[in-house]
Amino acid sequence: MTRSRIAACLIGLGVGLGAAVTAGADDSAFTSGTSLDDVKGPEIYSHICQGCHMPGGAGAVGAGAYPKLAGDPALVSWQYVALTVLNGKNGMPPFGLPADQVMETRAAHLSDAQIADVVNYVRTSFGNRYKDKATPGQVAALPHPGRPAAP
Secondary structure (H helix, E strand, O other): HHHHHHHHHHHHHOOOHHHOOOOOOOOHHHHOOOHHHHOHHHHHHHHHHHHOOOHOOOOOOOOOOOOOOOHHHHHHHHHHHHHHHHHHHEEEEOOOOHHHHHHHHHHOOOOOOHHHHHHHHOOOOOOOOOOOOOOOHHHOOOOOOOOOOOO
C-alpha cells in the first residue's frame, strides 16, 4: 500500500466522529474520556484496533505479529475477547485501566459498555457469527487492570 493510500485511509476514518477522530490513538485528545463517550464498537475498532488487526480483521505480520480476527476460533468466548481488551496482551495495551492511569500508558480508556460493544462488533464481523452478546454488566464483573481483586 502506498503512503498516499495509507494517508487517504487514515483521513477517511475521520468522517462522522468529530474531535475524537482528528487525533491518533496515542494522542491525548483521543485518549480523553470525554472524546470517547459516544463512540461505539465499529468506530472503536476503526480507530483503535484496525491499526494492528487491519481493516477486515485480516491481521498483519511485519514489525510485529498481530493476530487475525476474521474467522478466529478463539473469539468463541466473549470473555476471552473482553479480557484481552481490558488487560492487553502481547504488547497490546490495556484499555480497561482506570481513567486516572490512562495518561501513564497513553492507551485509551474504554468504559465497560464500550468494551462490550467492540467485543460484540468483532465477534459478529469479519465472517465471525457468534450470537451470544457481552453486556456492560458482564464486562464490569471481569478483572480489570488497576482494580483491587475481589475478596
